Amino acid sequence: MLEIEKLNVFYDEFQALFDISLKVSEGETVITVGPNGAGKSTLLKTISGLLPLRSGSITFLGHRIDRRPAHEIVELGITHVPEGGRLFPQLSVYENLRVGSFLPRARGEAAATLKEIYGLFPILDERKRQFADTLSGGERQMLAIARSLMSRPKLILLDEPSSGLAPRVVTRVFEFVHQIKSQGYAILMVEQNVRKGLQLSDRAYLIESGRIVKEGLRKTFLDDSYIRKAYIGL
Amino acid sequence: MAATLVIILVFAAIGVFPYFVPSPYILHIGTLIFIWSFITTAWSYMGRFGLVSLGHGAFLGVGAYTTGLLFNYFGFTPWVGMLLGALAAVGLAVVVGYACFRFGVIGDYFALVTLALGEVVALTLIAFRDITGGSLGFTLKSKGTSLFYFQSEEKIHFYYASLGFLVLALLVWKWIDRSKMQKALRAIGEDEIAASTLGMGIIRYKMIITMISAFMTAIGGVLYAQYITYLNPHTLSGVAPSLEIAFKAILGGMFSLWGPAIGTALIISLEEYFRVAYGSTFVGFSQIIYGLALVLLIIFLPKGIYGSLQDFVAKRKKS
Amino acid sequence: MTELLLNSIVNGILLGGVLALLAFGMNLIFGVVKIIHLAYGQCVMLGMYVVYTLAVQAQIPVILSCILVLPIMGIVGILLQLLVINPLLKAKANPLTQLLALAGLTIVVENLAQVVWGADLRGINIQLPIISIGSVFVRTSNLIAFFGALLTLWGLYLFLNRTYLGLAIRSIAQDLDSARLMGINPRRIYLITMATGGILTGVIAAFFSPIYAVHPHFGGSFTMMAFIIVVLGGMGNLLGGFIGAFIIGVVTSVSGVLTSTEIADIIVLIIFISVILVRPQGLLGIRVSK
Numbered sequence: 001m002l003e004i005e006k007l008n009v010f011y012d013e014f015q016a017l018f019d020i021s022l023k024v025s026e027g028e029t030v031i032t033v034g035p036n037g038a039g040k041s042t043l044l045k046t047i048s049g050l051l052p053l054r055s056g057s058i059t060f061l062g063h064r065i066d067r068r069p070a071h072e073i074v075e076l077g078i079t080h081v082p083e084g085g086r087l088f089p090q091l092s093v094y095e096n097l098r099v100g101s102f103l104p105r106a107r108g109e110a111a112a113t114l115k116e117i118y119g120l121f122p123i124l125d126e127r128k129r130q131f132a133d134t135l136s137g138g139e140r141q142m143l144a145i146a147r148s149l150m151s152r153p154k155l156i157l158l159d160e161p162s163s164g165l166a167p168r169v170v171t172r173v174f175e176f177v178h179q180i181k182s183q184g185y186a187i188l189m190v191e192q193n194v195r196k197g198l199q200l201s202d203r204a205y206l207i208e209s210g211r212i213v214k215e216g217l218r219k220t221f222l223d224d225s226y227i228r229k230a231y232i233g234l
Numbered sequence: 235m236a237a238t239l240v241i242i243l244v245f246a247a248i249g250v251f252p253y254f255v256p257s258p259y260i261l262h263i264g265t266l267i268f269i270w271s272f273i274t275t276a277w278s279y280m281g282r283f284g285l286v287s288l289g290h291g292a293f294l295g296v297g298a299y300t301t302g303l304l305f306n307y308f309g310f311t312p313w314v315g316m317l318l319g320a321l322a323a324v325g326l327a328v329v330v331g332y333a334c335f336r337f338g339v340i341g342d343y344f345a346l347v348t349l350a351l352g353e354v355v356a357l358t359l360i361a362f363r364d365i366t367g368g369s370l371g372f373t374l375k376s377k378g379t380s381l382f383y384f385q386s387e388e389k390i391h392f393y394y395a396s397l398g399f400l401v402l403a404l405l406v407w408k409w410i411d412r413s414k415m416q417k418a419l420r421a422i423g424e425d426e427i428a429a430s431t432l433g434m435g436i437i438r439y440k441m442i443i444t445m446i447s448a449f450m451t452a453i454g455g456v457l458y459a460q461y462i463t464y465l466n467p468h469t470l471s472g473v474a475p476s477l478e479i480a481f482k483a484i485l486g487g488m489f490s491l492w493g494p495a496i497g498t499a500l501i502i503s504l505e506e507y508f509r510v511a512y513g514s515t516f517v518g519f520s521q522i523i524y525g526l527a528l529v530l531l532i533i534f535l536p537k538g539i540y541g542s543l544q545d546f547v548a549k550r551k552k553s
Numbered sequence: 554m555t556e557l558l559l560n561s562i563v564n565g566i567l568l569g570g571v572l573a574l575l576a577f578g579m580n581l582i583f584g585v586v587k588i589i590h591l592a593y594g595q596c597v598m599l600g601m602y603v604v605y606t607l608a609v610q611a612q613i614p615v616i617l618s619c620i621l622v623l624p625i626m627g628i629v630g631i632l633l634q635l636l637v638i639n640p641l642l643k644a645k646a647n648p649l650t651q652l653l654a655l656a657g658l659t660i661v662v663e664n665l666a667q668v669v670w671g672a673d674l675r676g677i678n679i680q681l682p683i684i685s686i687g688s689v690f691v692r693t694s695n696l697i698a699f700f701g702a703l704l705t706l707w708g709l710y711l712f713l714n715r716t717y718l719g720l721a722i723r724s725i726a727q728d729l730d731s732a733r734l735m736g737i738n739p740r741r742i743y744l745i746t747m748a749t750g751g752i753l754t755g756v757i758a759a760f761f762s763p764i765y766a767v768h769p770h771f772g773g774s775f776t777m778m779a780f781i782i783v784v785l786g787g788m789g790n791l792l793g794g795f796i797g798a799f800i801i802g803v804v805t806s807v808s809g810v811l812t813s814t815e816i817a818d819i820i821v822l823i824i825f826i827s828v829i830l831v832r833p834q835g836l837l838g839i840r841v842s843k
Contacts, residue, residue: 050730074736086731088724099724102717103736151736286649288656330826337830342589342648346784347829350822353777357822361815473773477656484653522668525661532654533640 001026001186002047002078002155007056009039009046016042017210020056024155029187031197033231034207040190041083043207044157047188048080049073060155075103077154083163085144087132093143094128100150109152117146120179138169142176149180156180158189162196174200194231198222206231248397252390261389263506267499268396269457274483274494275403276450279410279443281480281488283419284340289348290451290479292355293323295471297452298459299359299366305383306375312384316456323452324445326351331444335437349473356472371466374459384460392461399457400495403450407491410446415439451479481528485535556688561810562803563689569802570699571760573706575779576786576794578753584726584789585746588638589648591655593754594776595662596633600626600758601767602666605675608762615679619759623752630751634744659776666769676766698760705756706795709749722746726789774818778805781825787835797836 002024009017016039024030032040045051047058049070058066065073074080087096097117101110118125121142127135135143141161148156161177162170174196181187181200191197198204204221206214214227221227252261277290300322301315310318330351334344360368377383379391386392410416418439459465469475478501486497501524508523575593582590590596600622607618637658641651681693713719724732725742733739765771782801786793801821808817828835 048734050733069738070730070733071736071738074734080734082731082734086728086734088727088731090727091720091723095720098717099720099732099735099737102721106736107717147735288652333830339829339833342652343829343833345649345652346780347826350826354819354822354826357815357819361813361819477653477660480653481657521664522661525657525659525664528657529637529654529661532650532657533637533644533646 001061002188003057003059004047005057005059007043007046007058008054009042009051010054011042015054015210017046020207020210020212022205022212022215024186024188026154026186027184028203029181029189029201030203030205031189031191031201032205032207033191033194033197033227034213036192038207039210040207041159042210044080044159044188044190045082047073048078048157050080074151074153075105077152078157079148079151079153079155080157081144081148081159081161083159085140087140087144087147089133090131092129092131093124093135096132096143096147097124097128097150100147103151106151110150113150113152117149120176121146136169137165138172141165141169141173145173145176145180149185153185155186155188158187158191160190160192162191162193170196194227198232245401249394252393258389261393263502265389265393265396265461267495267502268393268400269454269461270479270482270502271495271498272396272400272403272457273451273454274479274486274498275400275407276447276454277479278483278488278494279407279447279450281483283422283440283443285440285444286341286345286480287348287447287476288345288473288480289350289352289476290447291352291471291473291476292326292348293448293451294455294458294475295355295359295467296323296326296455298455298465298470301456302372302374302459302465303365306372311382312456312460313382316384316453319456320449320452323448326355327444327448328441331441332437335440349476352472352476356467359467359471366467367465369467371464374463374465376463385463396457396461399453404491404495406446406450410443411491415442419443481532485528485531557810558807560689561806563691564695565803565806566799567691567695567699567802568806569799570702571757572778572782572802573795573798574702574753574757574760575775576782576798577706577709577791578750578757579779579783580786580789580791580794581722581746582750583783584791585722586634586638586743588641588651589655589780589788590750591652591776591780592658592662592772593750593779594774595659595772596626596629596751596754597757597761597775598666598767598769598772599629599662600755601762601765601771602670602675603755604758604762605670605677605767608677609675615677615762618677619762622758623755626755626758627748627752630747630749630754631744633751634747638743638747659772663769663772666772670769672769674766674768677762679763681763692764694763698764701756701760705753718745777818778821781821781828783835784825784833785828785835787837790835790837793835793837 002022004020004022007017007020008015020043022030022032022043032043034040042051046053047065049065049068049072053066056066057064060073060076060078063076065076065078088099091099097114098110101107101113106113123139124143124146127139132140132143145156145158145161158177161173165173170193177187177189178200189197189201198218198221201218203217204215205212206221206227214221214224248264251264273290273294277287280287297316297319300319301310301312304310304315304318305312330347334347339347359366363369366372374385377385379386379388418435422436422439455470459470482497482501483494484497485501486495487493504527505524575597579590579593582588582593603622603625604618607613607621608615613621637654641654646654679694681697683690683692684696685691713723721732721735721737721742722745724735724737725739729739732742778801782797783794785801786795786797804824805817805821808820
């Protein structure tokens with residue numbers, strides 16, 4: 001459903017991504033791994049429309065989205081959960097969720113979607129009147145992911161869901177991602193925790209210094225000795 | 235070398251101009267341009283280093299009113315009054331400036347404080363209306379043509395006097411530009427936080443430049459008052475003249491030597507043109523055009539006219 | 554003496570109500586569009602001129618004029634967004650440049666007023682009765698303005714907190730990129746914010762018209778006051794603006810009675826300077842790194 005071809009992204013004169021070509025199919029979970037600063041977040045930001053691209057094309061469900069503004073891309077069905085969640089600090093949990101259903105097509109079903117979300121994440125129901133910045137790290141990440149579901153997307157871009165979280169919390173977060181995956185959403189994930197991330201994914205890409213260095217199925221990655229040494233530490 | 239020659243020729247031309255075209259009207263406009271160029275250049279001593287003040291009217295007012303009141307009530311010669319007025323302005327600058335610099339108030343917040351300051355001076359002058367004549371201002375007692383009392387009934391005297399003062403302001407600009415203070419202030423202007431590693435030095439340099447600017451601006455106010463022989467709190471203090479000074483300097487290019495003078499010359503000529511062409515039919519129409527031009531120029535030429543020209547020439551040279 | 558003082562306090566509170574509207578408009582615009590609308594008072598002045606033109610020159614009944622001014626000023630707000638603010642945002646102007654551009658705008662508006670309506674005072678000359686509550690005398694026009702302002706503020710509160718649009722506006726104010734990722738179109742929100750700000754100036758103009766006569770420099774003092782209130786309460790902080798409005802309203806009123814209007818203004822300006830020096834984030838503001 002998502003096709004990226006020969007994407008080149010610059011920050012002023014500094015080139016961050018070189019000729020990236022990537023695919024995500026319906027219902028797939030794809031993970032991109034690689035060292036810090038390799039350009040993985042940049043990739044997600046470019047897809048969601050926050051960053052402009054210099055050349056290349058991004059196609060989603062047959063529509064070209066590479067020169068569209070961010071809010072239109074959301075409308076087409078892609079949501080982006082930035083690193084750290086980027087919740088609205090002075091809105092309550094409930095209000096953060098509600099903003100997620102801002103899109104006209106999502107508003108009608110907002111009440112129903114909210115019920116589902118509270119079912120999946122009961123703790124959010126408990127805390128719904130609290131301000132977002134009073135939540136713990138793990139809760140915030142859950143809220144961020146839940147919020148992205150409110151728009152009833154087709155593809156979810158997840159940027160480092162485990163970032164800054166304690167190991168036990170990371171496990172819970174990944175459990176939720178697994179639940180979402182089993183509901184049929186397509187997910188493009190950037191993740192530092194390669195082992196746990198690969199367990200969830202169907203396919204993977206390795207990005208180093210802005211270029212795709214390796215791509216393949218999950219098993220191929222898990223078995224690869226270079227990846228095991230450099231990123232999984234086995 | 236060629237540039238210096240051109241400058242000398244231009245000044246010579248301006249100097250002998252009255253003898254070829256003895257029109258009192260043109261002399262009047264010329265004098266106004268010189269006086270306000272003096273003031274805007276003095277403003278740019280601060281402006282070019284990021285200390286953009288929207289309240290220099292305060293110094294105009296303090297300078298002009300101190301001199302004028304001392305003269306009208308006590309017969310003080312304006313030359314002495316000028317000094318006292320300038321020192322008073324410096325005093326004000328020191329108090330407010332130090333408070334700002336000490337508390338780290340910079341950028342647009344600094345501009346807002348200066349804006350308020352200009353208004354405070356204006357309101358104070360109006361409030362003490364028994365002494366100052368309030369909103370209606372007051373006129374200087376006439377002494378005919380007298381060097382001692384810095385008044386003249388012949389336009390040409392102030393033409394040359396203000397030209398002389400302008401040259402002084404330009405020379406002071408050059409002097410500041412060559413001093414080591416300039417390097418420090420440039421650093422502060424570009425990145426305040428990084429430059430703060432210089433420690434106490436920052437406040438000291440900012441104070442010095444502010445004091446010089448206040449001193450000269452006050453003298454400019456006196457110049458204007460002596461020329462017009464009439465003082466009014468709305469033209470010599472408050473928001474209006476403060477903004478006009480800033481605009482003229484920024485429009486011409488507040489980072490360069492000639493920028494403020496060029497901006498002043500352009501705007502005063504423009505204002506005069508509109509006033510003459512349309513002034514009688516629509517009072518204030520010229521000001522509308524003026525304001526619109528200002529807004530457009532600010533948005534599209536952040537470096538001012540002269541500054542943008544410099545950039546343009548530099549780009550041409552590169553290719 | 555105490556009666557005079559009491560009177561001035563009450564009137565200060567009444568004035569504070571309308572000033573709160575002014576502060577709300579400026580805070581809303583600053584919080585969302587991130588621009589200091591230095592010409593806000595001038596827009597109120599423009600609104601008053603519109604009411605004058607409709608009521609006196611076009612002989613439209615006063616109440617209708619006060620209603621018509623709202624959409625007219627809303628359109629003015631939109632024009633401002635399209636003609637001034639969008640270019641400023643596109644040119645990535647720094648805050649100082651924005652300040653200067655809007656200061657230039659004040660010159661344009663004031664002189665426009667002078668050209669079109671002349672320098673004389675223009676009023677709609679409505680005499681509403683003065684009523685007394687105990688030993689305090691208040692004008693009905695001031696009472697109407699006060700309660701009208703509170704009502705409007707209540708309506709705005711509901712709008713911001715109970716509607717999707719209000720939610721979108723608050724989101725844009727808190728995190729622009731995040732809001733875009735929710736499918737919110739920033740340009741549309743800016744336009745709506747500026748339109749709302751414009752309509753608000755119309756509301757204030759409608760309340761002011763029975764109280765004050767308007768002249769070309771009328772806007773200046775209100776812009777200053779609104780600005781001081783906003784800084785006092787914390788820029789972008791709606792609650793702070795609300796509280797600050799009443800503080801400044803009472804201070805202005807009481808000082809005006811105890812000394813003179815000019816000294817009252819001086820006192821307010823000194824408060825302003827002090828706030829910027831000592832606590833630039835205002836009473837309720839959060840300190841953002843400089």
